[in-house]
Amino acid sequence: MAETSMAALAGLFRAHLQDLDWASLRAYSQNLHPADIAEAMHLLEPEEKVELVRALDTSVRAEVVSLANDSSLESLLDGLENNELAEIVEELPADDAADLLGEMDRTDADAVLRLVRDVSAQEEVQELLAYAEDSAGGIMDTDFVAVRESAGRDEIVTALRARDGEDDDLHELYVVDDHNRLVGKLPLLRVLLARDNAAMRGSIQRDLVRVDAEMDQEQVAGLFAKYDLVEAPVVGPQGRLLGRITVDDVIDVIEDEASEDLAMMAGTREEEIGSTSVFRISRSRFRWLLLGMVGGMVAAFIMGFFEADFAQVPAVYFFVPVITAMGGNIGIQSSTVVVRALATREVDVRQIGSQVFREIRVAILNATLLIPFLFGITWAWRHNLPLAILVGLSMLVVFLYSALVGALVPMLLARRGIDPAIATGPFITTSNDIIGVCIYLGFVSLAVRWVA
Amino acid sequence: MAETSMAALAGLFRAHLQDLDWASLRAYSQNLHPADIAEAMHLLEPEEKVELVRALDTSVRAEVVSLANDSSLESLLDGLENNELAEIVEELPADDAADLLGEMDRTDADAVLRLVRDVSAQEEVQELLAYAEDSAGGIMDTDFVAVRESAGRDEIVTALRARDGEDDDLHELYVVDDHNRLVGKLPLLRVLLARDNAAMRGSIQRDLVRVDAEMDQEQVAGLFAKYDLVEAPVVGPQGRLLGRITVDDVIDVIEDEASEDLAMMAGTREEEIGSTSVFRISRSRFRWLLLGMVGGMVAAFIMGFFEADFAQVPAVYFFVPVITAMGGNIGIQSSTVVVRALATREVDVRQIGSQVFREIRVAILNATLLIPFLFGITWAWRHNLPLAILVGLSMLVVFLYSALVGALVPMLLARRGIDPAIATGPFITTSNDIIGVCIYLGFVSLAVRWVA
Numbered sequence: 074m075a076e077t078s079m080a081a082l083a084g085l086f087r088a089h090l091q092d093l094d095w096a097s098l099r100a101y102s103q104n105l106h107p108a109d110i111a112e113a114m115h116l117l118e119p120e121e122k123v124e125l126v127r128a129l130d131t132s133v134r135a136e137v138v139s140l141a142n143d144s145s146l147e148s149l150l151d152g153l154e155n156n157e158l159a160e161i162v163e164e165l166p167a168d169d170a171a172d173l174l175g176e177m178d179r180t181d182a183d184a185v186l187r188l189v190r191d192v193s194a195q196e197e198v199q200e201l202l203a204y205a206e207d208s209a210g211g212i213m214d215t216d217f218v219a220v221r222e223s224a225g226r227d228e229i230v231t232a233l234r235a236r237d238g239e240d241d242d243l244h245e246l247y248v249v250d251d252h253n254r255l256v257g258k259l260p261l262l263r264v265l266l267a268r269d270n271a272a273m274r275g276s277i278q279r280d281l282v283r284v285d286a287e288m289d290q291e292q293v294a295g296l297f298a299k300y301d302l303v304e305a306p307v308v309g310p311q312g313r314l315l316g317r318i319t320v321d322d323v324i325d326v327i328e329d330e331a332s333e334d335l336a337m338m339a340g341t342r343e344e345e346i347g348s349t350s351v352f353r354i355s356r357s358r359f360r361w362l363l364l365g366m367v368g369g370m371v372a373a374f375i376m377g378f379f380e381a382d383f384a385q386v387p388a389v390y391f392f393v394p395v396i397t398a399m400g401g402n403i404g405i406q407s408s409t410v411v412v413r414a415l416a417t418r419e420v421d422v423r424q425i426g427s428q429v430f431r432e433i434r435v436a437i438l439n440a441t442l443l444i445p446f447l448f449g450i451t452w453a454w455r456h457n458l459p460l461a462i463l464v465g466l467s468m469l470v471v472f473l474y475s476a477l478v479g480a481l482v483p484m485l486l487a488r489r490g491i492d493p494a495i496a497t498g499p500f501i502t503t504s505n506d507i508i509g510v511c512i513y514l515g516f517v518s519l520a521v522r523w524v525a
Numbered sequence: 526m527a528e529t530s531m532a533a534l535a536g537l538f539r540a541h542l543q544d545l546d547w548a549s550l551r552a553y554s555q556n557l558h559p560a561d562i563a564e565a566m567h568l569l570e571p572e573e574k575v576e577l578v579r580a581l582d583t584s585v586r587a588e589v590v591s592l593a594n595d596s597s598l599e600s601l602l603d604g605l606e607n608n609e610l611a612e613i614v615e616e617l618p619a620d621d622a623a624d625l626l627g628e629m630d631r632t633d634a635d636a637v638l639r640l641v642r643d644v645s646a647q648e649e650v651q652e653l654l655a656y657a658e659d660s661a662g663g664i665m666d667t668d669f670v671a672v673r674e675s676a677g678r679d680e681i682v683t684a685l686r687a688r689d690g691e692d693d694d695l696h697e698l699y700v701v702d703d704h705n706r707l708v709g710k711l712p713l714l715r716v717l718l719a720r721d722n723a724a725m726r727g728s729i730q731r732d733l734v735r736v737d738a739e740m741d742q743e744q745v746a747g748l749f750a751k752y753d754l755v756e757a758p759v760v761g762p763q764g765r766l767l768g769r770i771t772v773d774d775v776i777d778v779i780e781d782e783a784s785e786d787l788a789m790m791a792g793t794r795e796e797e798i799g800s801t802s803v804f805r806i807s808r809s810r811f812r813w814l815l816l817g818m819v820g821g822m823v824a825a826f827i828m829g830f831f832e833a834d835f836a837q838v839p840a841v842y843f844f845v846p847v848i849t850a851m852g853g854n855i856g857i858q859s860s861t862v863v864v865r866a867l868a869t870r871e872v873d874v875r876q877i878g879s880q881v882f883r884e885i886r887v888a889i890l891n892a893t894l895l896i897p898f899l900f901g902i903t904w905a906w907r908h909n910l911p912l913a914i915l916v917g918l919s920m921l922v923v924f925l926y927s928a929l930v931g932a933l934v935p936m937l938l939a940r941r942g943i944d945p946a947i948a949t950g951p952f953i954t955t956s957n958d959i960i961g962v963c964i965y966l967g968f969v970s971l972a973v974r975w976v977a
Contacts, residue, residue, distance in 0.1 A: 241730075327779055
């Protein structure tokens with residue numbers, strides 16, 4: 074549905090809720106896609122979101138909750154009672170249930186899980202919760218179909234029919250041995266097209282991408298992107314089949330990882346995107362603002378250190394903002410491009426030399442175009458040739474230094490296995506501010522008699 | 526394969542190439558996944574990449590080229606002859622062929638396409654090239670299977686067998702009417718499980734997500750993410766079925782769009798990520814560096830404007846970097862979060878009020894924590910209470926102003942249908958620098974006799 078119809082749908086929900094007309098609301102929403110209901114819900118007020126979810130039919134309700142964005146989920150987890158949440162958990166596939174519980178505090182999640190009546194569902198969710206949230210085990214689902222290698226087509230069709238009533242999101246079967254160890258996979262297309270059981274067995278793909286349950290979700294996403302996968306089996310110790318990861322969950326991972334990189338480069342955390350909690354958001358940003366403030370004060374102390382030198386030529390200070398701005402801009406350009414090239418596997422951690430060389434050449438080219446302009450303006454404005462020369466020369470050093478640091482820092486972090494996006498943005502702008510001020514005032518102080 | 530084995534594989538390729546041992550290289554690479562060959566190729570030197578591709582078997586060669594990252598592709602398009610490229614184009618599925626030609630200049634692409642001998646392949650690629658690169662038509666492939674509503678299972682199996690030899694990347698059939706208009710889709714699972722043809726026809730899904738060929742690829746990706754799709758049919762005028770989009774292409778779109786946002790926020794363009802052309806990279810960054818330099822000079826002129834006021838108290842200038850740094854940091858935090866929340870549909874363009882309110886509250890909370898610290902340090906250092914008060918007061922205004930601008934600018938751009946990531950980063954840091962300097966020096970100049 075288009076954007077405008079989402080607003081119309083939200084308005085309609087609101088009108089029904091205000092009229093306390095639950096029956097019409099429930100009947101109407103039966104014909105909607107849960108993803109559309111969820112999207113319209115995002116436009117409602119927090120209390121309305123809770124009322125809407127309460128009004129929906131049980132099966133629709135669970136799906137809408139599992140599709141809620143972060144800010145809606147915050148409202149729903151606040152507003153719904155534990156027994157209502159337990160009903161939703163019971164209705165959801167185990168992986169979505171585990172995700173929902175993963176959004177709560179540990180004690181709240183335990184309380185909700187204890188209220189789930191279906192013991193086998195409870196256990197299944199508990200098992201999934203044992204995996205780290207950002208591991209393959211944390212994003213896998215257990216809704217797969219495994220068959221023995223000896224199975225014939227009739228047996229397979231029977232097994233699939235027994236599972237039926239579920240959605241159509243099944244494209245391949247997994248083949249396991251007697252100890253539930255993964256042997257291979259069998260695309261449904263092969264089952265459908267095989268002329269006999271022998272031909273079908275011959276089309277089992279034994280050489281397939283398998284994911285270890287402990288693998289980091291970012292690596293999993295890398296495998297999907299690299300091998301163009303639609304789903305992949307997840308295995309545990311001894312290669313035992315535990316679950317499968319489907320591409321829709323991988324898309325969420327890719328979006329989250331990109332959000333995380335973008336947020337970290339900007340000096341905050343992905344968790345705050347879409348959040349409405351002012352405390353949570355402030356906490357995400359605070360440390361980087363503190364870093365920036367401390368960095369700014371260090372720059373102030375450095376300017377103070379040269380106070381006596383420039384008492385006669387305060388015009389020296391006028392060029393500090395252009396120096397710090399360019400150091401920041403160049404550092405952010407270099408580091409962002411390197412961080413993203415690493416994340417999308419365009420560049421390998423080993424290619425430090427070529428990345429640094431690339432950034433230095435780009436800096437020289439841009440410096441050649443921009444610094445004469447800076448020099449000219451400075452000279453024309455202040456009629457002070459020595460000052461114009463020193464501003465231009467400092468800027469050249471800042472160009473080179475910032476490009477070098479911008480490329481080197483994320484490459485070195487990545488080489489040590491640290492996420493290169495972490496703190497790269499605020500760290501680089503802050504350190505480039507300080508070092509830019511040192512370079513510029515250091516140069517001018519060396520030649521202060523010439524400038525004054 | 527793991528990172529280390531990629532380096533080993535690249536080393537092995539290199540050794541074979543140096544020994545001019547094409548036969549072993551070809552034999553060895555037959556047993557590798559083309560995605561692994563491509564990844565190892567990325568570690569080679571430009572000329573080695575070209576030699577490697579030349580050494581590969583025709584079918585493998587085409588797939589490796591279609592999997593090359595941007596920097597490898599740059600080397601290959603430079604190094605390979607037009608007739609070699611034409612052979613690769615002929616070997617590729619039409620959509621990958623069109624993508625490859627799309628990376629070349631228009632005239633080069635035409636020259637290569639004229640050398641393709643298979644006329645029907647030529648025409649198919651030509652048709653795909655007519656669609657905008659970032660439209661649904663530009664990312665669709667034409668390798669789908671369409672059946673009539675009247676088709677029975679035997680007919681369907683025959684049609685699928687006729688197509689066989691192709692890969693297993695087929696999960697649903699499209700159902701069309703006599704005029705090739707899309708009627709619905711039929712998952713393979715339904716074909717396999719239906720007890721008879723009537724039951725199979727009954728499971729045709731008529732209410733499905735269809736994509737218009739002109740739709741922007743970012744919207745297409747939004748549909749896939751929202752409805753958890755694995756593939757979607759692409760339709761033209763009168764709802765005629767033209768092709769399909771598969772989720773692996775959507776993953777590329779999602780990664781590219783995230784790269785584009787990240788690059789634009791940093792003041793460059795996605796095209797440069799992984800590029801080795803210093804001129805292309807410089808061109809991507811130049812305008813934002815120019816903007817930053819002009820902004821920095823405007824800040825200098827503003828400081829010059831107040832020159833006479835502060836001749837006796839140059840210490841006033843020491844706090845300019847901390848003012849500009851905080852304006853930049855806060856502006857980038859707010860704007861990045863808003864841009865990303867819009868991109869991932871966490872926030873709707875209509876929610877301007879709530880976003881701005883959210884940012885202002887966060888700014889007040891962080892200001893409450895940080896500004897007393899700034900005030901205290903300034904007072905303790907300079908023993909100048911009026912200056913400390915003015916620095917703190919200016920900083921409060923900068924916090925509020927930067928948060929407001931950071932949230933408002935991307936929301937207003939998005940509301941007008943402009944990509945909110947464009948120029949948000951450099952524009953906001955630059956304008957916040959200038960306005961921060963105005964606010965701070967304006968305040969101090971009003972009270973200059975009190976400070977001096």
